[in-house]
């Protein structure tokens with residue numbers, strides 16, 4: 001077993017460190033020598049894809065957060081409306097899906113019963129279905145019109161890490177492909193983003209080399225009872241994923257919020273010493289989002305929160321209000337989740353370890369939920 005873990009103490013740790021490959025391998029072979037996206041593997045005609053006027057993502061758990069990240073990006077790149085539905089909610093909500101809809105399911109295992117049922121229902125309604133999946137030959141890809149595999153390799157730890165990054169990557173590839181099909185400025189932008197996406201694996205690698213402080217913070221926090229996570233735009237699902245990892249692995253009450261929602265409720269939870277992670281949008285984010293989140297940090301700090309800030313290298317604006325600053329490499333705003341979630345995974349891993357818990361097999365959870 002030690003050999004299978006490649007020298008790491010747990011599968012989860014190994015899988016976190018596999019993430020540069022999970023992203024890199026998922027990008028591999030999906031562009032030609034000129035940088036154009038080529039997705040012949042989908043075997044869906046350009047006409048059929050060009051007909052799509054609405055996208056619905058169905059998934060559960062971490063995969064649904066990947067879908068939420070993808071929504072911001074795909075809508076921005078293609079101007080096609082994207083909705084994200086939890087698969088178990090979708091199935092029984094009388095969903096508005098028809099022949100012009102593309103239903104994208106996301107599933108690491110390809111066996112999650114709720115997601116499978118959602119896909120079957122979408123097909124009955126006439127939708128085109130694409131499965132984003134990590135497991136060859138599994139059920140959901142077989143029941144879908146097409147599949148875009150994530151190449152994260154087998155994920156053993158119950159809590160998903162590298163599959164999440166690979167899912168975001170595959171959804172981005174799909175979104176950029178749809179943008180390319182739209183042509184003109186959409187296609188030009190897609191090319192530029194693809195280029196930047198190819199630089200992400202090396203950035204994850206660099207980031208993974210700087211996690212010592214995160215491990216220390218986690219160790220000091222072994223007795224913590226509650227942790228909040230704030231994020232905005234693509235940082236919002238990252239905040240929810242950070243909270244999910246902490247619930248799953250360390251059995252700590254944790255919640256992720258949209259930072260803009262703070263004054264509509266969550267700020268009442270802030271009390272002296274409460275740890276709050278804040279995922280800060282890069283300073284080049286549109287609509288002053290960076291400034292807005294920095295002022296959120298200031299607001300919660302003024303009320304005594306212990307602020308642990310995930311910010312880009314070179315972002316000095318956060319420093320005066322941060323108890324801890326965790327740096328991530330620079331990238332454009334929509335690609336940031338591929339970096340900002342990494343310290344949150346590492347934090348949950350080490351907090352769980354500090355509490356003496358079973359990181360790879362948390363209580364009450366299954367790797368794949370094959371019952372409704």
Ligand code: G6P
Nearest residue numbers: 061062063107108109112160366
């Ligand atoms: C379970 C796992 C989660 C995973 C979810 C969806 O709850 O514990 O880590 O995100 O299922 O699984 P899937 O295989 O469909 O991605």
